[in-house]
Amino acid sequence: MDLLRPFFMEDYLEGSRFTARYNLGESGGRPVTVGELLTGSGVSQTQAADVFLSTLLRDSPNWGRADLRDLVAAMHPGTTRDNVLITTGTSEALLLLFRQLRPRKVALAWPAFQLLYELPMQQGAQVVRLPVRWDARGVPSVDGAEWLDVLAREQPDAVIINNPHNPSGLVLDAKLLDAVARWADAAGATVIGDEHYRFLSSEDAVLGASVYRPGSRTFVTGSFIKCLGCPGLRIGWCVGDTAMLSRMQNEKNYTTHTVNPVTEWISYEVLKDLHSPALTHAREEWMKNRRTLAAFLERSRGVYGIAPTGGLVTCIGVRGASEPRDFEARLSALSAEGVFVLPLSAMEAGSPEGTHPLERGHGFRLGLGMAADRFPEALEAIERATTR
Numbered sequence: 001m002d003l004l005r006p007f008f009m010e011d012y013l014e015g016s017r018f019t020a021r022y023n024l025g026e027s028g029g030r031p032v033t034v035g036e037l038l039t040g041s042g043v044s045q046t047q048a049a050d051v052f053l054s055t056l057l058r059d060s061p062n063w064g065r066a067d068l069r070d071l072v073a074a075m076h077p078g079t080t081r082d083n084v085l086i087t088t089g090t091s092e093a094l095l096l097l098f099r100q101l102r103p104r105k106v107a108l109a110w111p112a113f114q115l116l117y118e119l120p121m122q123q124g125a126q127v128v129r130l131p132v133r134w135d136a137r138g139v140p141s142v143d144g145a146e147w148l149d150v151l152a153r154e155q156p157d158a159v160i161i162n163n164p165h166n167p168s169g170l171v172l173d174a175k176l177l178d179a180v181a182r183w184a185d186a187a188g189a190t191v192i193g194d195e196h197y198r199f200l201s202s203e204d205a206v207l208g209a210s211v212y213r214p215g216s217r218t219f220v221t222g223s224f225i226k227c228l229g230c231p232g233l234r235i236g237w238c239v240g241d242t243a244m245l246s247r248m249q250n251e252k253n254y255t256t257h258t259v260n261p262v263t264e265w266i267s268y269e270v271l272k273d274l275h276s277p278a279l280t281h282a283r284e285e286w287m288k289n290r291r292t293l294a295a296f297l298e299r300s301r302g303v304y305g306i307a308p309t310g311g312l313v314t315c316i317g318v319r320g321a322s323e324p325r326d327f328e329a330r331l332s333a334l335s336a337e338g339v340f341v342l343p344l345s346a347m348e349a350g351s352p353e354g355t356h357p358l359e360r361g362h363g364f365r366l367g368l369g370m371a372a373d374r375f376p377e378a379l380e381a382i383e384r385a386t387t388r
Contacts, residue, residue: 002122002123002124003122004118004119004122005118005122007114007115007118008114008346008347008348009113009114009342009346009347011346012025012342012343012346013025013026013342016340017340020338020339020340021338021339021381022337022338022339022340022370022374022377022378022381023340023367023370024339024340024341024366024367024368024370024378024382025340025341025342025365025367026367026369027166027167027226027311027312027313027365027367027369028225028226028227028229028231028312028367028369029226029227029228029229029282029285029286029312029369030229030285030369030370030371031229031230031232032228032229032230032278034048034266035048036278037228037230037266037270037278038266038269040276040277040278040279040281041269041270041272041273041276041277041278042269042273042276042277043269051265052262052265055261055262055265056261057260057261057262058261059257059258060086060258060259060260060261060264061258062249062252062253062257062258063081063084063085063086063245063249064084064085064086064087064237064258064259064264065086065264065268066081067268068086068264068267068268068271069081069084069086069237071268071271071272072084072086072222072237072239072271073239075198075207075210075222076210076212076220076239078212078213078214079212079214079239082242083239083240083241083242083245084237084238084239084245085237085238085245085248085249085252086235086236086237086259086264087221087235087236087237087238087252087256087259088234088235088236088256088259089223089225089231089234089235089236090194090196090221090222090223090236090237091115091236092236092252092255092256093221093236093237093238093248094115094116094119094192094194094221095119096238096248096251096252097192097219097221097238097240097244097248098119098120098123099119099123099248099251100244100247100248100251101120101158101190101192101244102123102125103120103123103125103156103157103158103190104124104125104126104157105125105126105127105128105154105155105156105157105158106120106121106125106126106127106128106156106157106158106159106160107127107128107129107130107150107151107154107156107158107159107160108127108128108129108130108159108160108161108162109130109131109132109142109160109161109162109165109168109170109172110129110130110131110132110349111132111167111168111344111347111348111349111350112160112162112166112347113162113166113167113194113347114347114348116160116162116194117160120158125158128150128151128154128156129150130142130146130147130150130151131143131146131359132165132168132170133355133356133359134315134317134356134358134359135356136356137304137305137306138297138304138305138306138315138316138317138358138363139305139306140168140169140170140306140315141170142170142172142176144173144175144176144179147176147180148179148180148183151180151183151187152183155187156189157187157188157189157190158189158190158191158192159180159184159189159190159191159192160192160193160194161177161180161191161192161193161194161211162194163177163193163194163195163197163201163208163211163310164197164200164201164208164308164309164310164311165311166196166197166311166313166365167313167314167315167342167344167347167349167365168308168314168315169306169307169308169309169310169311169313169314169315170308170309170310171201171202171208171309171310174209177209177211181211181213181218184217185217188217189217190217190218190219191211191213191217191218191219192218192219192220192221193210193211193212193218193219193220193221193222194220194221194222195208195210195211195220195221195222196221196222196223196226196227196311197226197227197310197311197312198210198222198227199224199227199228199279199282199283200227200282200283200286200310200311200312201310201311202310203287206274206275206279206283207274208310212239212240215241216240216241216243216244217241218240219238219239219240219241219244220238220239220240221236221237221238221239222236222237222239223235223236223237224267224270224271224279226312226369227282227286227312228270228278228279228282229282229369233263233266233267234259234263235259235263235264235266235267285371285372286312286368288372289368289370289372289375290307290308290368291307292372292375292376292379293307293314293366293368293375293379294306294307296376296379296383300382300383300386301319301383301386301387302318302319302382302383302385302386302387303316303317303318303319303382303383303386304316304317304319305317305363305366307368308368312367312368312369313365313366313367313368314365314366314368315344315358315363315364315365315366316341316363316364316365316366317357317358317362317363318330318357318362318363318364318386319386321357321362322357322360322362323362324362327343327362327363330385330386331343331364333385333386333388334381334382334385334386336385337381337382337384337385338381339378339381339382339385341364341365341366341367342364342365342367343361343363343364343365344358344361344362344363344364344365345361347365349361350362
């Protein structure tokens with residue numbers, strides 16, 4: 001693998017994530033404490049203290065705790081614990097998976113989270129862009145027929161499905177996902193699902209649909225850490241073919257080796273009840289912030305777009321800022337108001353051929369991971385900054 005380029009988004013986020021008055025640049029939920037997470041998962045403070053203080057700081061099982069793997073398997077019908085590898089976040093799962101797959105050509109929705117294309121690209125893979133487009137109101141969409149035409153023409157050997165999609169907030173249509181899966185079966189391609197926001201992808205169900213299908217050519221990576229506001233927990237998983245996971249686990253022995261036992265214990269407590277107060281509250285806050293954002297965008301004179309269908313991010317355009325100089329001036333005004341957002345350029349979004357300002361990268365990713373009682377205040381700061 002060639003040397004990895006700078007992770008542009010992370011470098012940008014690190015500059016203000018701990019200091020901004022209104023941090024709307026992150027892609028995760030409002031940060032919670034260990035106590036909030038555990039008590040919200042049905043663990044009393046006394047029990048939490050007893051377990052924490054008595055936990056042996058030894059290696060966990062190489063594949064992850066068996067009972068934790070059982071819980072992850074239960075979220076992916078057709079699997080058992082043998083189809084689950086616990087990892088230190090989804091980043092590690094994707095790194096290990098791409099190193100084993102070594103695809104020659106990778107197709108994915110564009111714009112995209114850098115890690116999803118950077119890892120295969122630095123192994124020599126060609127990246128095929130499946131376009132996400134925006135209309136005049138800033139509503140994102142994909143053209144399923146266009147995607148299938150691109151796949152048929154380019155013949156990638158791997159298709160990455162990031163669903164819900166970061167940064168557009170789209171939840172991909174089930175018919176399109178089925179059509180992509182059928183194409184992959186016929187072409188002998190591998191489907192890789194990045195489902196970090198699965199817990200926030202449906203208003204009706206705790207778990208949204210998964211692209212996972214039993215077999216040797218479908219893999220899914222996932223976690224709950226963004227949805228529940230605990231990215232510091234660094235827990236993730238990969239679900240798929242046992243033989244492939246075994247090769248990944250062997251390489252994992254040379255890196256993080258095992259996930260620490262405290263993290264695995266907390267994760268087990270979180271996942272043992274998908275209707276716990278912790279998950280319920282996270283979903284309620286997500287839906288409330290979506291409603292707040294939708295109402296704000298209906299009346300805003302400074303920005304435009306829509307609330308995400310799924311996940312905790314969406315792309316926002318700035319009215320009257322179709323040129324780079326104008327957009328940079330608005331970013332400076334946002335910063336002066338204490339608002340921190342992620343410009344789409346930090347995700348390498350934008351093309352001179354784009355027909356919409358957001359397709360040319362003249363916009364920003366907005367995160368909804370703020371306490372619901374403060375979110376309106378942050379949005380009003382955006383309005384002040386963009387209507388001066």
